[in-house]
Amino acid sequence: MKNVSLFIPCTVDLFLPHIGEATVTLLRRLGINPVYHEEQTCCGQPAINAGYQKEAQKAAKHFIKVFGDDEQVVSPSGSCVCTVKYHYPELFENEPEWRRRAEELAPRMFELSQYLVDVLNVEDVGASFAGKVTYHESCHILRGLGVSEQPKKLIKAVQGTQLVPLNAAESCCGFGGEFANNFPDISESMVKDKVENYLSSGADLLLLCEPGCLLNIGGFLSRNHPGKKAMHLANFLAPNGREGQ
């Protein structure tokens, strides 16, 4: 059985552990053995985004110590993968040895759907769902990693599922970490647009690959449209995970 290292972001660890469990279930079903290093914490993205570079460097060093020797690292969060891939090397502008280690790790980092489709060459994971779904393109996954076709391929291969278009699928949902809390007026307006587009898509379920977007869109749905759900792709694809969110 092939091993792959799991990186579970703090949002998933603390608030959405079912995404982590679904990721494990899914990988095991595809004959992959997920390995979880218990020393892992947070990739440092909150510090980078808030401008705390020194702190972010420490977080990055910790991450590199934990994951640096792994052949492949997969994570159910594209923004965290972007942090490691793109921001870590920038953080170590003046520390060549750490920069080298960061650059070596970068190509071994994968977002979950990217890993399934591009690395494992899997599209049909054997899941089924009778209904219409639509897909929200998370900014870091779409523009950061260039991942858009991969999740759609996985969704289309799910038996009984119809993938319907989402108007302005590529528009940001308004999460942005601290942005959602610090600029609630703008963020609220953005997530409202996203949810309106979802409601008018005719889909039964909104799928996405980013825990941050899920907290934002899911949190808005929970408050304002309790009958409608958003779900991480891992929970959609893993057996018995569909009621997860």
Place this chain on the structure above:
Amino acid sequence: MEIQTEQFTAAVKRELQNARSRAFLKVMPPVLNMKRDIGLSTFPNIDAAQAYGAAIRQEAMARLPELLEEFEKNALANGAKVFWARDAKEANETILQLAKERGVKYVTKGKSMVTEEMGLNEILSKNGIEPWETDLGEFIAQQLHRPPFHIVGPAINVAVEEVCDLFMAKANMKEPTLDPVQLGYAARLFLRDKFHHVQMGITGVNMAVAETGTIINVENEGNIRLTKSSPKTQVSVMSLEKVVPTMKDALHMIRLLSRNCTGQKLTAYVSMDSGPKKKDEIDGPAELFILIIDNGRTKIYQDLKARDALRCIRCAACLNICPVYGQIGGYAYGWAYSGPMGQVLNPLLLGLDRTQDLYRATTLCGACKSVCPVGIDHPSMFLYYRSKDVLGDPYWKGKKRPSSEKRFFKAWISAVTRAWLWNLGIRMVRPLINKDAHDGVISKMKGPFQGWFRTRDLPAMAAKTFHDRWKEIKKI
């Protein structure tokens, strides 16, 4: 122009409740984006065309001092007079002096963001010289005393009813009308009269060509051409980053600018001035002044990371794609430059202390970067500004962050680097976070995270984190 960048949050609230702005923003950006897509599709290879533009601007910035010298030499050889101004004050004084020396009563102006940046109109008015904006949108914005809503269409959001009322109040026309063509005609009649007797015209510069000493303006209304060719004296104000090495470079940048800006292959008017009217020529200005203004650019130039901001050619593609601009419009940015390009430029020109909201009011979604024809990485710039701000960087006037935030990140990092402390911390924080949880959902929370809970729930913190669950999962 009055700088109101500190009032971002209040302006956001106001604009989010402005039904007119909201309705307008739902329609305008998608239309402009569609036009842009169609315009760009006329390039055989869009990515290559954009990358070529980025390379030209990158080269121009790398060679900036040398190119400016070359431009000045060639402009002088063409018969233009070149002035240099370190800041807005010097630039305004130079223009004022030129106007006074010539006994000018009023000037006509082509739309120019740099003169907005300088506050030139206010200075001229105060000294008894009336500045008349001749771009229709700018003409309306000027009379309404509003900052530009959009850098390309400054009054694009103003309702025809409001324009009608304005023109009636200012006696620009005699009979009220809601017909845009008639309204445009009224402005045109009024401005034609101004052009007729104008002594001095002031415009900006879209591109300056080092190898030929030529300045180039692009526009669609013809007003800049009239402003440049009607008066005896032409003053062209150019921020020093506008220079490109060759005419070939300039032509490519015009192709890019037009397509990214309005979706046109080329704007209706492109005027190129290489010096004043020659002896055997029948029209054109008798004297041409080119005013090259620094106003903080050299300071930007000296910081290699910040320097990328100087690549901007003001096409506004980033405004039209920006989800934040798409909600709040241009007023909230509080100055001449709005949207992502304003969020990149204003902090460097005004200081990080006065613009904290600008570089923080972004989700870092990267849409701006994805459309930028000159390769500016806006999200990366925002992160840079934030890091300089946290350090209280004196060069960029970082303000430093609240001590509570600093304490949070200090505590956070000691836990991030020690998994045992991280997991202990989680166990300790959980009851506090979940204090008001019901059925696995938190709907309210006092304290620093109130913003989130105003319209959103949060799942309660899991009784068992993934880390805890792993101990069971790994055995299966």
